[in-house]
Amino acid sequence: MPKSIRDAYGEALRKYGVPTENVIVLDADLSGSTKSVLFAREAPDRFFNVGISENNMVAMAAGMSTCGKNVFVNTFTSFLTTIGACASKALISYGKLNVKLAGAYAGLSGAYDGPSHHSLEDIAIMRAMPNFTVFVASDEIMTDRITKYLAQEHVGPAYFRLSREAFPQIYSESDTFVPGGSKVLCEGKDAVVFSMGFMVSKALEAAKKLKAEGIEVTVVDLYSIKPLDRDTIVKYAKSTGAVVAAEEHNVIGGLTSAVSEVMLTEGAYAPLESVSMPDRHAETGKYSDLTKKFGFTAEAVEAAVKKAISRKGK
Amino acid sequence: MIKYNHEIIFCAAETSYCGAYFKEVKMSLDPKRKAYLESLCRQFRIDVIETLHSIQTGHPGGSLSVCEILTAIFFEKARFDAKNPKWPGRDRIVLSKGHAAPMLYRILAELEFFPKEDLKTLRQAGSHLQGHPSPNHTPGIEIPTGPLGFGYSAALGMALAQRLDYPDAYTYAILGDGETNEGIVWEAAMSASKFKADNFITILDNNHVQLDGPSNVIMPMGDIHAKWSAFGYNVIHCNGHDVEDVCDAIDEAKAKKGMPSIIIAETVKGKGVSFMEGNNKWHGSAIDDESYKKAMAELKGGALDA
Numbered sequence: 001m002p003k004s005i006r007d008a009y010g011e012a013l014r015k016y017g018v019p020t021e022n023v024i025v026l027d028a029d030l031s032g033s034t035k036s037v038l039f040a041r042e043a044p045d046r047f048f049n050v051g052i053s054e055n056n057m058v059a060m061a062a063g064m065s066t067c068g069k070n071v072f073v074n075t076f077t078s079f080l081t082t083i084g085a086c087a088s089k090a091l092i093s094y095g096k097l098n099v100k101l102a103g104a105y106a107g108l109s110g111a112y113d114g115p116s117h118h119s120l121e122d123i124a125i126m127r128a129m130p131n132f133t134v135f136v137a138s139d140e141i142m143t144d145r146i147t148k149y150l151a152q153e154h155v156g157p158a159y160f161r162l163s164r165e166a167f168p169q170i171y172s173e174s175d176t177f178v179p180g181g182s183k184v185l186c187e188g189k190d191a192v193v194f195s196m197g198f199m200v201s202k203a204l205e206a207a208k209k210l211k212a213e214g215i216e217v218t219v220v221d222l223y224s225i226k227p228l229d230r231d232t233i234v235k236y237a238k239s240t241g242a243v244v245a246a247e248e249h250n251v252i253g254g255l256t257s258a259v260s261e262v263m264l265t266e267g268a269y270a271p272l273e274s275v276s277m278p279d280r281h282a283e284t285g286k287y288s289d290l291t292k293k294f295g296f297t298a299e300a301v302e303a304a305v306k307k308a309i310s311r312k313g314k
Numbered sequence: 315m316i317k318y319n320h321e322i323i324f325c326a327a328e329t330s331y332c333g334a335y336f337k338e339v340k341m342s343l344d345p346k347r348k349a350y351l352e353s354l355c356r357q358f359r360i361d362v363i364e365t366l367h368s369i370q371t372g373h374p375g376g377s378l379s380v381c382e383i384l385t386a387i388f389f390e391k392a393r394f395d396a397k398n399p400k401w402p403g404r405d406r407i408v409l410s411k412g413h414a415a416p417m418l419y420r421i422l423a424e425l426e427f428f429p430k431e432d433l434k435t436l437r438q439a440g441s442h443l444q445g446h447p448s449p450n451h452t453p454g455i456e457i458p459t460g461p462l463g464f465g466y467s468a469a470l471g472m473a474l475a476q477r478l479d480y481p482d483a484y485t486y487a488i489l490g491d492g493e494t495n496e497g498i499v500w501e502a503a504m505s506a507s508k509f510k511a512d513n514f515i516t517i518l519d520n521n522h523v524q525l526d527g528p529s530n531v532i533m534p535m536g537d538i539h540a541k542w543s544a545f546g547y548n549v550i551h552c553n554g555h556d557v558e559d560v561c562d563a564i565d566e567a568k569a570k571k572g573m574p575s576i577i578i579a580e581t582v583k584g585k586g587v588s589f590m591e592g593n594n595k596w597h598g599s600a601i602d603d604e605s606y607k608k609a610m611a612e613l614k615g616g617a618l619d620a
Contacts, residue, residue: 045478046478048509050508051501051505051508053498053502055467055498055501056501056504056505057467059463059464059465059471059498060467060468060470060471060502060505062457062464062468063408063467063468063469063470063471063473064471064472066449066456066457067471067472067475067476071471086464090464091464094448095448095449095458096450
């Protein structure tokens with residue numbers, strides 16, 4: 001069983017952040033949940049728990065970054081990208097500041113806490129802010145690598161979408177991840193599934209099942225939502241002629257929107273089906289129950305692939 | 315006897331020297347120096363009103379009230395180097411009430427962060443002088459401010475980060491009294507107190523008027539001394555239109571260890587122009603020709619202390 005994304009993140013922040021002297025970590029009374037506590041234990045002088053004041057935390061991080069610091073901000077995405085949105089826009093984005101927003105418990109992973117604690121709009125919000133790089137974690141190894149990159153290389157605003165959950169392992173130790181990159185995980189001529197986060201493993205599961213039925217599907221992990229790998233989107237939209245976008249996010253403003261924007265502006269016309277949340281809130285429940293109930297499943301991806309293929313040429 | 319001199323005061327490249335210098339600053343100003351700073355303030359007011367009239371946009375009221383506060387910080391108390399604005403050991407100055415940018419820009423120009431002739435481009439497309447302060451446009455600006463309260467938390471972040479590397483550096487944050495309606499100000503205050511940020515000096519431009527009307531009507535803040543004190547601050551009071559008093563208050567703040575200090579600077583919105591004083595209409599209105607003529611007559615006629 002792989003580590004949960006939050007554990008992988010917390011461990012990576014400790015491993016790469018502690019020896020990187022300009023890294024500062026902030027949390028708003030959730031360090032035990034976000035796992036920033038692992039950093040805090042080893043570098044207490046560079047850890048600031050600001051209490052339950054997300055607004056203040058994000059703006060403080062902005063100020064710290066102007067003093068040569070690389071500041072990691074931790075709390076539930078549900079609060080980080082909403083309460084923290086003004087400071088993210090007016091200070092971090094506008095000022096091009098070196099702040100890393102680590103969005104814990106994204107998607108439905110705040111499961112039992114209900115829709116107020118779910119986050120199905122964070123990508124839409126953060127994608128619209130100039131200068132931000134936006135990553136979405138789809139497995140433990142990627143979480144480790146991107147956290148390392150953000151702690152030791154990347155300078156500038158970044159948002160990293162995490163999860164409370166463990167996702168199936170997709171990558172190997174030798175895989176690398178860069179802004180603007182993507183991963184083509186399998187290739188098939190009949191359709192392409194562009195996916196992110198939790199839905200990458202679901203897309204792979206669907207591709208496997210479809211292969212048994214003689215349908216060959218390409219699966220792409222668009223882990224870098226911004227900058228987006230436009231060339232790969234265009235290439236596979238054109239070569240397969242049937243596109244599915246699969247995301248644990250509202251249909252508005254997330255991966256579906258990003259992919260369709262690229263397809264239309266680049267003239268890569270093809271039918272597009274979306275596996276996403278149809279502009280509504282979820283409800284309280286166990287994560288696996290919620291993902292099933294709201295259609296974040298391999299079956300939903302399979303159906304979407306078939307539908308997209310059936311629309312070819314129409 | 316310390317001789318005041320522009321070159322010495324603003325040369326911050328030799329950090330150790332400047333640090334030692336400022337620790338020795340007297341509690342009160344040399345009378346000649348004081349008269350000089352007052353004459354600067356008079357000129358700043360004239361120039362800001364002239365600029366705002368010519369561009370027909372911008373915020374006169376809060377620019378006029380913050381004049382002596384900014385002058386005291388920039389010309390007397392803060393360590394920085396206009397020729398090397400990114401010098402990492404500098405004091406940080408954050409005008410959290412970013413709408414008073416016209417006065418800040420006028421002062422930065424006087425200090426030669428950029429040429430004075432740039433001032434007439436304020437708020438115009440293509441200008442490096444944005445409507446609200448922006449570090450990527452204008453030298454001498456630390457962080458974007460304007461959405462009220464956010465600059466305050468950001469300034470605290472600077473103070474805490476600076477403390478790790480440059481324990482002698484101070485961060486000055488200038489708040490408006492209307493700005494303290496924002497919840498984030500009090501969140502920052504709790505953090506400043508928790509982290510014992512004694513290198514963090516807040517100056518409240520307490521001009522008693524906000525956009526829609528008198529501050530005590532729009533959002534009564536009650537006993538602000540008691541409030542800041544209850545939030546763990548060392549609270550100091552001064553006349554925000556007396557440069558020397560502001561300087562002395564800053565010295566007092568620096569002397570207090572183990573807790574943040576706030577200087578409640580009593581000011582008048584629109585200070586120096588009789589019909590703008592205490593009148594919320596002049597928070598952000600364009601200055602018509604007739605008002606401009608009257609204002610100029612008053613400012614140039616030396617009515618500052620009236």
